Amino acid sequence: MLDLTTVVAGPIASLTLAQQGAHIIKVEPPGGDLVRRLGFIAKDGSSSTFQTLNRGKALISLDLSTEDGRAALAPLVEQSDVVMHNYRPAAARKLGLDADSLRARHDGLIVAEVTGFGPWDPLSDVRAYDPVIQAESGLAARPDKPEPELYPQYICDKVAGLYLCQAITSALVGRERDGAGRHVAVSMLEAALAFSWMDVHMPLTLKDPLQPGPNIAKVYRPWKAADGWFVVVMLSEKEFGAWCEVVGAPQLLDDPRCADMASRFINWDFIRETCAPLAEHQSADELLDRLREAGVPAGKVNTSDDILNHPQLANSGFIYEGEADGPGPVRLPGAAARFDGERPGQGATCSGQLGADTRMVLEKAGVDDALIARICGD
Template identity: 35%
Template structure:
């Protein structure tokens, strides 16, 4: 029923956890038929939090909405044959296993392209195969550390900490999405399929160095790899007389409007230009912090609105669901699911002709195995299997053709 720009695109999704599933969730919302191939025990993110039903927590349901779950054991002849049949019908094949693991199962690029030469085959790795760390395991926390995020946080706060969101997973998922779409665009023009590689470490190193490369980009270096404004210790929401406010009084227009209204004494050569203020940015932030204590949050927000200075109170994540802006923009979509009504944070983009939308509920484990195998004409070849107790959570007992190991 979708009208999204990826309508009629079929994606065979062997990813797990968040990085790959986030990528393919967006594809599903944009109209693609995403067939999620799971092991008998299921994608491990099914079990990282409580939910309204076993294996159906908020994280899993959000990044796997609108997909079809098929349980296959790729170590069995039947499971491998089913996946090969599925590959024949696919436009995209995407996985998040290490290179040796997917090759051992017989589904590396060469094997898949031999079945379907026009396929777009996307590898989601921790580290590029072209480096010495190719086979190292990787998770969001370790990649955050390796790409320098905790070190940058230490510059800001004095303590090396992770960012309080799984940034590496999500940024790499978005990168995998745009890389896959570029390959599909090339195929539309030329008819050529190809292999795509997206790795967490390389993606996050590139992401962090967008602004932080700074003086280190030059030969010889003109300074360290750091963007001073973002690590200034006084760069934080300003404390007011009764709370906090976030404001960016940064460019010359905003600065001049602020000092004319609040601090005329700062109209001096010392702070006259953005370049001069940038050289002493932490001092500038400190002076602003002292000034912000003089009024209430509401008073500052009213003034900043009059001066057209970017400013906002500090929201909680829960408060986002009640945001007038987000609700007017239609970000949230309520979907009826077997687990009850679910209010999804939906599609943040808008298309005038091919709009996306929340593709539907997330699947129960193996929910669509019969349907997909029927579509492939494999009904008569199916066999009944169960997962041994020592290899699965006790509440899973699905018919399957087995599965891949999570990436």
């Protein structure tokens, strides 16, 4: 698979595919992927974000604005099952990387693209990054906040990348059945809406709802205990009843304002005012133990440092440590999915050096020695 994408959305799609066994060749421009400078910076100048997104990939650097760069890319395209990019339509056509041009050379090719607004008018050639899509998709219009506010993570990038990964896998399955290539396109805007519709945009689903849905951030916001914070979700009657007994508010069970789930959502401020002072004088760990024993979903609010000592993660081996060429020691999360108990790609790191694998990849692809020498600056 040939990955021409930069920043977050495309790289997280190819990372996920690499963790499922795909061989990924990442192509960077001469100045490198912008994400090399995004996040905590290592001693070699590369970033924590680049290391997280691009481990387990072969890294090459080509200047696709030159004839040499495009000539070196051509055999890689011909030998690939999938080519993915995040060029807007005009730029893709200029470089010969639009779906029609690529599939004219390789009719079984899967061409996958992810851009801010997709390859459809009127905004197909408008540039966008995650914060722009958070705004355009309505995610930044936080009803629980006095002003619009961005989520402190690249949520639209990551969601679009995961949708792209799934679509590429589906396209490959389709090709196994009929031999035909596919053009897969994901819009970050549409991905963000598909992902958030059921809660962020629930008012748009029903024309005449009987009552509004709950604000999740308000209803499930963390509770303060004597020694930390925790979250509890009590949807069913059994869960709410157990919460009342554990926290010390059994009187709520006979209060008509708490008679059923719908009533509790409407009167959540009352429940909060009653229970918050009780929780504040108890130990978070003790409350969690008792709630979990009673079958109530509950969890502690952990910091980054807490995560390293999480008993579940320590037992599963999800987080691993390794040595990366350039950055040095790194700590990274494994693949979210296991196959027969194994995590593909566990232990993978990536070099911080731009174009670390250029020569090896081009030689293996059969690129002319003289062209390789020019590209590698021999």
